[in-house]
Amino acid sequence: VRERFRESFHAVNADFGRYFKTFFGGGNARLALTEPEDYGESGVDILAQPPGKRQQHLQLLSGGERSLAAVALLFALLETNPAPFCVLDEVDAALDEANVGRFSETLATLAQQTQFVLITHNRSTVQAAGAIYGITMSGDGVSTVLSLRLDEHEPAGGQ
């Protein structure tokens, strides 16, 4: 078990750093063992350093920076242990326009190996999707579905 944890820790750590750099356009992020070299028992800390800033405790990151760091860790976990599908429910809510763009580009690349169901209110995130479902609540509190296949719809008017 110890050996497998060590391998997975290093793989997730490498991917986490890579995704973080892609999302933030630079900077550094890594996982650290709370008891160094003790792969059998140690807990895991997260260290993040957005570009131009000093390495800081996660609590000091802004709302959007926290979302991006969390998604970078999630994507790293999906690389090491691919899940057949992944559901993301409004993970882009706190992101500014530039970061939404970087997020959806990276998602589109990762989607070549993992299937995503992406719930969003953001028109530009929808651009990354191959298909769109619209859900509405009819007047009596029941959800009904409209399939808006992307190829049939002018994306800008999609919603």
Place this chain on the structure above:
Amino acid sequence: VRERFRESFHAVNADFGRYFKTFFGGGNARLALTEPEDYGESGVDILAQPPGKRQQHLQLLSGGERSLAAVALLFALLETNPAPFCVLDEVDAALDEANVGRFSETLATLAQQTQFVLITHNRSTVQAAGAIYGITMSGDGVSTVLSLRLDEHEPAGGQ
């Protein structure tokens, strides 16, 4: 004290119901005493019923519905006990486009009696503002300010 609480409870309750109906375009919301008629000690419950739905526990509301109900309560408290200024930090993050519109319209009306500092990523919320400040982080982790007086800027390109 008991008398003042009773008066304030009824005033906030009436305004809460009114703001809720404006935001949701119908439905009902009200405050209820956990110990009815005991204005001296009783706690306060919140009951919300979006249009077309049954009255339900707050936990069942969706992310956007919760934000709207919370802002309706905040605005009701501001009516009964006006604060000189109010700061709202991305309260519109979970809202869809139609609700962002209703929120900013209502904000513009309430802003005739209360000053608001409104932090947002949402271009359409910015339309409700009389002035805009842009904050950016220079390459070295220090915040600098740009004043984008609304009258000087084409609002759509504002950010």
Place this chain on the structure above:
Amino acid sequence: MYLKRLEIHGFKSFAARTAFDFGPGVTAVVGPNGSGKSNLADALRWVLGEQNPRALRSRKSEEVIFAGDRKRPPAGFAEVSIALDNSDGWLPLDFQEVSISRRLHRSGESEYLVNRARVRLKDVSDLFARARVGQNSYAIMGQGLVDQVLNLKPEERRSLIEEAA
């Protein structure tokens, strides 16, 4: 392996039988506030075996059954089915396509089915554990929970990495 089809019936706000077909890649789900998008995510978490009502934004497990409204009575049961494409043999079963269903009756009785044959919850969990799915908690990221991953304690983060091992 990927998710080919999702059918929801009587689960939360999906009173009528509702079906979604998915291709590989990204499928976006959009709609107004309160329309049922997060309920769809809850349906997926539920069919994969979620036992904790709070992870489904409910207080009791029966609260996932359609509670009725002005025109319709409360549903008698909730049912969610998924069809998974298994042509790559990801699930250790001899089928090109595997369907998994979960049903909960108002009486509290619950049923699990794999390819329409009744199984126990333990069978579903075992199946998914071997295929490294199911309780893989990070694969379904709930609304507003994005930075919950960051708030985990160091030993909880450790178990996320262990799951990935």
Place this chain on the structure above:
Amino acid sequence: MYLKRLEIHGFKSFAARTAFDFGPGVTAVVGPNGSGKSNLADALRWVLGEQNPRALRSRKSEEVIFAGDRKRPPAGFAEVSIALDNSDGWLPLDFQEVSISRRLHRSGESEYLVNRARVRLKDVSDLFARARVGQNSYAIMGQGLVDQVLNLKPEERRSLIEEAA
């Protein structure tokens, strides 16, 4: 009464002296992720007398002082000042304009000033209590805390209504 001016110096990411002039009505604050918008909201909460570091997203009270970066050393102190228009006599003081400042030195020493005269924290709290401002917790709604109001216990909601009485 309304907020006319805000000056921040050495507080969080505002290393250099930064000023904001406000009119009545709505002023929007926009900018990229991590640029310092919520730090501005924290500055307002702090100058009104906030004593709990966690309400300022910090662990210790000194963490609000600019911590330095590649080019600049850590600041020796943090200072936030606000100028309030008091032409309606909202604050029980005989001034058309009232300025309130708070300073914290790395040594841990903190100062409060009203119209540039040093006062105690208790004086500031009393002043605001009479004017029904300050700890009026709902007037500054932090990021992601919108639905915290809904998660309060019934007796905590009672005290919100009592404050408004």
